[in-house]
Amino acid sequence: MAHSGTESNAEVSIVNYGIGNLGSICNMFRKLRIAADVVTSPESVSQAKRLIVPGIGAFDACMSALEKSGLRGAVLEFAAARRPMLGICVGMQMLTLASEEGDMPGLGLIRAHTRRFPNSEGLRIPHMGWNTVKWQKSDHPLARDLSTDCRFYFVHSFRVICESSGNSLASCTYGSDFSAAIVDGSICGVQFHPEKSHRFGLKLLSNFATS
């Protein structure tokens, strides 16, 4: 499973830059019986069929880990070739231009900004737990067979706001609205954890792997 040979026939490759819970993403693809592997070299990133960029913890810690791993360039090239990519949680925030959590720039693949939650009364941070999302592009392949009453598991302290509503694939409300999923061409990101969201997450990952 966790090898990164050039002969890999994985449908989905998960970028291992030293951060994120890769185990649970792998477990879910195993459950789906979809071949997935974990990639650690620029060559294997560029040979991937579809790429998942995980992320957890602090924004700058993720960005600098990606930089140090030597995979940043390969990820950007993969995106420039308009091949399918999915960022998960902080992995989605990394696709944006920048985050108020850190000083490092994001990958800038989607015109969006990662911002603080509004400082409103009674709003506990992080947004942790199950919430529903509203698909703004319900005909998008990632949203296939995912109705409006599906729920996903979220854990995050910062949220993504798109510059143009055209890049917001799904919205969620916590204090105020934010993007639960973003898209630009072949590049997508989800704020929630599909790998921890029961059949709803299984469906979403299976949609990505067959898109």
Next chain:
Amino acid sequence: MNSLRPRVIPCLQFSEGELLKTRRFKDPLYLGDPINAVKIFNDLECDELVVVDIRATLQKREPDYSMIEEFASEAFMPLAYGGGISSLEQIHRILSIGIEKVVISTAATDGKLVSAAAATFGAQSVVVSVDVRKTLLGRREVWTASGTRSTGIDPRAYAVLMERFGAGELLVQSIDLEGARGGYDVALMNDVSRAVRIPVIACGGAGSLEDIRQLMQSSSVAAAAAGTMFVLHGKHKAPLISYPRPSEIASLMQPHEGRA
């Protein structure tokens, strides 16, 4: 919406391959196969799951990694593991398997492991267990080592300390009520959750959804955990796994629903 619906979390106890259930941290009852239990809770689409090896610390054992791996491969919801955790290496290994959160109890007291774990893996992966027992004089104190060692510290002060060390969440458990099915120590939960900004998971004493409703409506805890209620049925304590439907959980925030 300014708050999420509360999370309802089964809390499973196991040791050496056996699913167990204690009362007041004592008299473990053998209930069957823990992997099967995790599988059933996954099928019931539970919000989250906590699994605790209740003897690892006392027996000075390493976490049972092969068992944890079995749990992770059956759980497609957030999963927290506790029991015998005392080093960053162990935490790294557990998280790599596919576990989201580790529950630290005995090794949390001096704060070093909690701080290091939060800095390395993010606060969201670090849950500190706050096991509370009442003294004969009615004072509440935090205990560690599966309820065998008193810290002498008041739970509110302990919670604030753990938050400062970097804990991302607290699992607050009343030892005296554990397994009794008479309701939560709502006053304790309220006291602790008001003292910190991080989410508090309340545990110990739940016997029915009504107990969870009462907890949710009279405190600001983020989640209700329960063991006995979800694994035992009836006064003869027959092993039977159950979990509320999503509509039942959603109704927990609505007052008085379903009451006579």
